[in-house]
Amino acid sequence: MFLTEWRFFRRTTIFWIVLAATWSCLGLAASNGVHRWRQDTLQAKSLDQLIQSRLDRNRARLIYINAALSAGHPERITRSEFDWGPRQTLWVDAWDPPTSVLPAGPLAYLATGRSDTLPHSYASSAWRGLEPNAPTTDDPMTLLTGDFDMKFAILAVLPLILVLTCFDLVATEREDGTLHLLLAQPISFRSLLICRAAERGALVIGSLVIAMVFLCVFVLLQDGTLWFWRAAAYLAVSVLYLLFWLLVAVLVNTLGRSGTVNSLLLGGSWLVLVILLPGLMPVIAESASPTPSRALYIDLARAARLGIYNGSSDERSTQQRQAGMMKAFLSRHPELASYPNLSPADVLGGARGEEYSAMLANITDQFDAARASQQKIIRLIAVASIASQTDAVLTELSGSSDSRQTSFLRQSRQFFDASKHYFWHAFFAMRSLPRSVLQRSLCFHSLNRRLERCSVHVSFRQFF
């Protein structure tokens, strides 16, 4: 019966319209996904090249300085280069660690998720550590509309195609009276309905499966990597979601209304579940638990920084405060106290940096705690919208969710900490770096596969 109905369905115009609409939508989504993935990859490479070119520039200048000094011509170099020359930490960017760069997510072509709004890289300073305010340059208009990616196609467009195809599974036959004639044959109403829904579902879902397989293979051939199980889970969730819409269509068709009423009911369901409920979720969450103010965060962070770095009008109290910070710093790092050339200015720099990092971490924790409470509410409300639930799952599976960004931020922090401690002994000992250290410069590497669990991998790039 399925084959008979399928042959009949293939002869109708609607079949070709659905096929064309589905493949146009999937083709565009796949093309955009690959474009976004390539852009992310290119961006990561460009940032990496920038870091490398800065190192190359430093290296060239250092060679020049060494040549000028060894030739007895200090006038060829600047005063600051002459002063700072021996402290070669400067020339491996130890004071200004390399930017940490987030590599493109291996499944970024399946969903843009949060990757277009959150930073792709973080910069840091040797003393202060990381300040999580790296800008992105994405066009705000594009961000507002969002990418036409595979996730958008699955969440919004394919269900729309499905419901618009399925509103009239038996309505026309019911209205013109041929349904009775059909049911006089040895077929039940239920099997007729399911059979017709299944062939429409097969057309859309089958197209999705084929498109996904082609897309994954294409990216794999373009030097991409494939998280096989994640991609498989992504596909499975997408298929389940589309089956839900098919089920809704079947249920509406069983109500026995006219085709017009069916189309209104199905269109309305799509509107409510895909557009209205997800759109209202932030409103409800915001009313129940307001988003913490980022302006206030900036204000607190700024007050903390200026409070630590700026002196007050009362010179004595400033000195007392600084002495206290330095004492606390040395008690935290007793190994530094033994250096014979320990400079008070460096100790103050280290103490201020640590104090500021601690205060910023405290402010950030409070901010994140407030966001976490909002997250709970959103999770609770999302139960009402299958589109939101599926959205969250697909974003997570594609590796472009908040959790990947959080992991990246955590790894960047660890990297900058590692970088700081790697060079600190040279700062405080007021000496040139040993050749073993000087030869290498830190570079950030994150692991994509186990972003949630992995510890930071500090690796080195050749300097000389």
Next chain:
Amino acid sequence: MHPIERIARREIAESWRDGRLKWSAVSLVLLLLIAFSFGWHTYAVRSKQRQAIQDSERIRWLAQSGRSPHTASHQGVYVFRPEPLLLALDCGVDSYFGIATHAEDEQHFFEWKPAEDELVAHRFGEVSVAAILEFMLPLLLVVLLYSTFSRDRETGILRLAMSLGVKRSQYVTGKLIGGLAPAFALLPAVLLIVMALRFLAGKAAFDSALPALLWMMAAFLLLFATFCFLSLGVSARAHSSRSSLLFLLLFWCFTSFVIPHVATSLAERWQPTPTPADVLAALNQAATSGQNRDDLIRAIGIELMHQYGAPDIAHLPLSPVGVQMWRSAGASEPVTSAAYDLAYRSYLRRERVMQWMSLASPMLSVQSLSTALAKTGPNAMVDVAHAAERYRFDLVRTMDADIAEHRNPTLPVNTLADDYHVGREVWSRVPAFQYQQPALHPTLVEHQIAFVLSGIWCVAAGLFAAVSIAQMKVDA
């Protein structure tokens, strides 16, 4: 009773009996009110917080204890983006542009987009008054009008009406008035919102936003007229109510959700936005092209001695270090601005491409107009960014000028932070950041393409409706 009135009454009675339409209109009114409350809440909270924090930032700037102007320019001031009043109605790209920038020795992008803190990954549009008027009201119009003529034709009422001597124009007018009756229920809600805005914002703020608000309404009216005409035309031409509904629903879905996404994707390909790495590369190029600073200061010292006829540097009225900094800031500003403008100009170019894309969807043109008039579009954001940059540059220049005029000319550059300290009298020369919203006329000129295309859509839909109604068959 006039035939128009009679037809309209019958239509209204039918609409009233059809509970779905009543509930659709009521839901839409509720949605509008919720959206306004949310929009106003966002505007009021952000505005209040920004003002408070901007004030405390100003206090911090003025309260700097005796220090070098150069150190002060490194401290700088955080400049926050002011919220336009009409943000309460249309949030536009507000969530996708940073809220503040650090105006200090170097230029920075605006950072901390509100969207970074949002916890929902999908982006199917934000709930705002403008979004409801742009997307939901056309849908209501479609649902109200899809069967205006087709149902009467199917039931034979159309033939009956024509046989009674009712003129076609009277019939159409009566059907239109009656069909749109549930939509008129939204008028009090819209008026209520406007009055609430006037009451909450105060007279001065409301009056300054009123012209833009009226233009916004005009843009929305063009959109509503387009959908009305289109629905009437399709209903007159369609074989059945079902095909009419299907066509109109498809049109609405594609113009509201699919085409904007497709247009954005195409615009991204045609006008790519530079990445932060591109901007950084341009900045690095600018940084490396300069001469050695010590050499420059030496050369400036000699130049000034010639200019003022001073026998040595000690007798100069200006500090060569300060002059070098002043000149360097002036020389680097266009270069760094050009680097940042790589991104900003790409936003503007893409916005223009999106205006042209309105050829494919009337929603796009209205969205572009609405956000521009609410001052929440890309143009407004770029304008704030440029204003903040001008402010930053003036701040740095004021500090550098003070160093040039008052610092001992013999002092070297590397003791700049320690040997010349000033106080509040210098900090107060830098005024607080004041931003003047762009005027209405330039905004309208920048968005004339969108306005013209909105008009073309409306006229084309009107012609389509007129022709379809003129050629409308009486029998199914």
